[in-house]
Amino acid sequence: MVGQRLVKLLSHHEYFELAVVAASPSSAGKKYREAAHWYIEGSMPEKAAELRVVETTVEAVKREGGVDVAFSALPADVALKVEAEFAKEGVPVVSDASSYRMEPDVPILVAEVNPEHLGVVKLQSKRGWKSFIVTNPNCTTTVLVMALKPIIDEFGVKKVLVSTMQAVSGAGWSGVPSMAILDNVIPYIAKEEEKVQAESLKILGTFTGDSIKPAEFKVSASCHRVHVLDGHTEAVFVELKRGASAQEVAEVLRKFKGKPQELKLPTAPPQPIVVKDEPDRPQPRFDRYEGGGMAVVVGRIREDPALDNGIKFVVLGHNTIRGAAGNAVLNAELMVKEGVI
């Protein structure tokens, strides 16, 4: 799903040209049109359809003329090896895989949240790599940290508890059988809670110049799969350092802009956080395409009676756009503008 979103986003891009499509050996050699069963809205972009799929190796990609930047939506175990090869050979990698996220010299980048973490990539030269890897967070984490960032900056945060209702597309096309989820909730997604807890602290941490110091608040996640195609909905409970009313929080979220908005990056949503006043929003089917799927949508902001200086709200984001492919493209756009690639 993420690979197809990447193809779609890169097919008519202001900065990038989709030059090579690489996939597993079983697809290599075919045209992308034949290799891929197109799953997302709209038809397969014509130019991409005509590309010949190559194997996922530096050599194969070079034979097609090479690339200036590689976008990776590889499975974690494959990514571990392949992404390192690309970085070593001088091809910067913008990755949606989890393999390198928690490495100290690799940033987990959300362009509105921690653009300064990009600086840490210089440390990767110590690995003997000519270039570097930049990663996306896990999709659930991206949505969460987008909403937390302005709150942390304005009020400070001590504790975050988040309970998710995640879409089936997060598990890939065949990840969740209809027999498993029809008339059901699956209250478990392997490794998801650990990722949310660790990644959010790193992303919201401080880049000291030679390392990233994780943020010091506490995070707990409970992750659940629900019967929705796209869009992760997250119920968030936050203990603030400094008390705030629901209205103050809404205002801070509404006025938030990040570097992508400042730099007018092509994939940046005009409003990174859309705040809804209706009592029953955000809803995945109606709100997941806000900002072209790149905004997160917050609603139901209210004071929390259980936490000290507590606030609770619901946040929604499109898991394969903002939570994956779109975030990668936005990161790459930032890297272009910052002169890193």
Add this chain to the structure above:
Amino acid sequence: MVGQRLVKLLSHHEYFELAVVAASPSSAGKKYREAAHWYIEGSMPEKAAELRVVETTVEAVKREGGVDVAFSALPADVALKVEAEFAKEGVPVVSDASSYRMEPDVPILVAEVNPEHLGVVKLQSKRGWKSFIVTNPNCTTTVLVMALKPIIDEFGVKKVLVSTMQAVSGAGWSGVPSMAILDNVIPYIAKEEEKVQAESLKILGTFTGDSIKPAEFKVSASCHRVHVLDGHTEAVFVELKRGASAQEVAEVLRKFKGKPQELKLPTAPPQPIVVKDEPDRPQPRFDRYEGGGMAVVVGRIREDPALDNGIKFVVLGHNTIRGAAGNAVLNAELMVKEGVI
């Protein structure tokens, strides 16, 4: 939905005989067979089918020969008036409506959790009533307090945060249009969070002999509707007074028995709390009928990294059985055994 569950549960009951069915004027006069579109599994019990529906008034019920106890699944506004009339005229009312729940002289009863609160009904005589009203909690609350009770008794609880994924049957047959929930989550259920927060403190409070002193921990709820027919799933985060491992909590939940089990009440589940060890349970489609729909099912018990002495888990219960009709019938059974009716 709740009315039909009541009819089903009372149709072949050891203590009770379904004597009269009362409904709105539009149904009055018809046989139950014609008046009700039977929505739940199995067919309409034959004897109930033959009953003639009467209007929901004391007089109409008396004309049919009267009843020893009235089960009410009336809308809140109707219940407010009708339940009082029955109680006044000497008919004890076991109610699923919310109208009287928060009245100081009315218990919200979950037979395993607070059977001693039954004592408060004697105060209702001050209203000039010959009999009294006993209420059910809101369905979400019932499921929650069942799981909390043994934890509170063993470890003490300071804070509870709960995020729910609730079934559409909770809103009644026509409550949630398919257009609203297909491929969607609705992160709002009117008045639900307020009910959960207030009712759980009352239920878990202390009956002092002439009033119910609410429990002193803090509760926060975030309530969401998901695409499931029956079974409310709740992600619960708890701050304990005394620290406990996940295993200790599991054990305490597993060995819990209440008064209904002790008294062997006919509708009591043998195991009021079923604890699942599989990492991906409870799931509504597979677990909602545990204990005939009268048990709650707990899984994913784990330590919580954000709260002090924190524990988190997922609990599931059948919202129209344990959360409504079944709880009412169990309450009535307790009342019979205790000699209250």
Add this chain to the structure above:
Amino acid sequence: MVGQRLVKLLSHHEYFELAVVAASPSSAGKKYREAAHWYIEGSMPEKAAELRVVETTVEAVKREGGVDVAFSALPADVALKVEAEFAKEGVPVVSDASSYRMEPDVPILVAEVNPEHLGVVKLQSKRGWKSFIVTNPNCTTTVLVMALKPIIDEFGVKKVLVSTMQAVSGAGWSGVPSMAILDNVIPYIAKEEEKVQAESLKILGTFTGDSIKPAEFKVSASCHRVHVLDGHTEAVFVELKRGASAQEVAEVLRKFKGKPQELKLPTAPPQPIVVKDEPDRPQPRFDRYEGGGMAVVVGRIREDPALDNGIKFVVLGHNTIRGAAGNAVLNAELMVKEGVI
């Protein structure tokens, strides 16, 4: 649902300007923004949002400055009275209601299929009306007759048997409770089969100059509701007069163009019938927006072993666009170009 689709289609239209929005007395007086809960993709068009809703009477509409043509998505009983009033007072009505469809002087118009039937409206002057009513077919019928038209023209048709799998939006926002359709099929839609059977013969009949002679083939429908938001899928079995291979039928469908394509009407899909070669298409989620929701999509064309000169295929169309609002707008566009309004 149909009303909102009309608002959307008319909000930025080349020929029409949305001048007045009329609704039931409960909405009258409010801004459209407040009166309507916007249910369809994208946001409510800004200009429509600012319109003040009036009551559905000729007088109320005149007070707002009047209109040159009225689009009606009224309930059948209301339409019966109100549409006649508009037509009588000189306002042509383009209607999605069923009330006048089977009247001998009223055309059921599908612009690609029977544009010449527009001629019958002149007979309505005998009713003492200054203007006239033109109707849409039932949504299921529209999809069916689109696919049948080129087949009838090329090969002739003796019998049509159609089994439908219809979307819940066809019943309106609240028409199908989630409790009714989740994990279910409802094999019945009131009056639907009768409509399909009668309307398709009228639409595919011949306008003789002073009446419409119904087509002479036989039609049988079996209509079923399935768990889909938008898009009616229809399995069609056809006995041809002159035998044809699946390939010949595919070709005839593919090359079909109607008057809207010839006249380049703004809402006309470039290709009114899209033929899919993939073995598992059309599918509502992936194909309902072909031609902006105005094309029908045909697939699985194969020879039929049970009927003489038999052909079977599957056809899909968007029920609230091609099957309702879009068809009405296209009809009105045709009427403008033909000088009828």
Add this chain to the structure above:
Amino acid sequence: MVGQRLVKLLSHHEYFELAVVAASPSSAGKKYREAAHWYIEGSMPEKAAELRVVETTVEAVKREGGVDVAFSALPADVALKVEAEFAKEGVPVVSDASSYRMEPDVPILVAEVNPEHLGVVKLQSKRGWKSFIVTNPNCTTTVLVMALKPIIDEFGVKKVLVSTMQAVSGAGWSGVPSMAILDNVIPYIAKEEEKVQAESLKILGTFTGDSIKPAEFKVSASCHRVHVLDGHTEAVFVELKRGASAQEVAEVLRKFKGKPQELKLPTAPPQPIVVKDEPDRPQPRFDRYEGGGMAVVVGRIREDPALDNGIKFVVLGHNTIRGAAGNAVLNAELMVKEGVI
């Protein structure tokens, strides 16, 4: 899914004792409890849970003490080889696989419909087999032929056109991804239509003593997957030889009994065909468990305006019980009573 249904049906059976469970090498050696992820309602039968799974070979099964009859729910390619080995070695096979269905010496057995076809198994001795194979039809076919049998016997049938709405369980646990079917219909199931068309003629054909002469009416199927867990719904159009009213057809279906009812076989539903009078039944969620999932449910019987002497109706059956495991068990029961095993 079918294997688990078999385990369930055989675990407390009057004639059979579940002696050995065989599966693929990856499961062999484990206890059934560990090997199988139990997917169906209720818990795994305790005795089955304790069985040690063996490989699917005659030798492995013999090492466990052997069996008197083997029930097979193997994939078609595996069944082709394995079932022959069992039959050759003297173990009668009751199979749900498609591999041998169309072999001239193998019956496709539906105990109410063609019990006399059992006679054809004697021809299998010519293969050099000590025992024989008896097969189930494809699930869609079983449901169809049950409803057709009494109609053929009473009125004669010339043509049958059937359009199906099939449950996802028919494709196995992982067969239909939720991404594929949520908010969708898939109008294609590989090889299904061919199976329905060929198998129904064989089943409804005549056993001449040394072969099965296929029935002579014509059949056409259009098969579609819908968003339902269990229960295939089929819209059937029938051209009768002798005209009949809907009422007459209903009566004939209602009074139908087959050999299993006559012999009072343990798995036989008391009423093999349940006829519903409500206008909107049968519905899979409400009717699939009629007769313990062994009855088919017919509704909406009405005259058909397109076919000569036409009748149309809707029939529903539980695809993994009546359409698979239950049919196999019933077949085996018949074989026991007939002295064949």
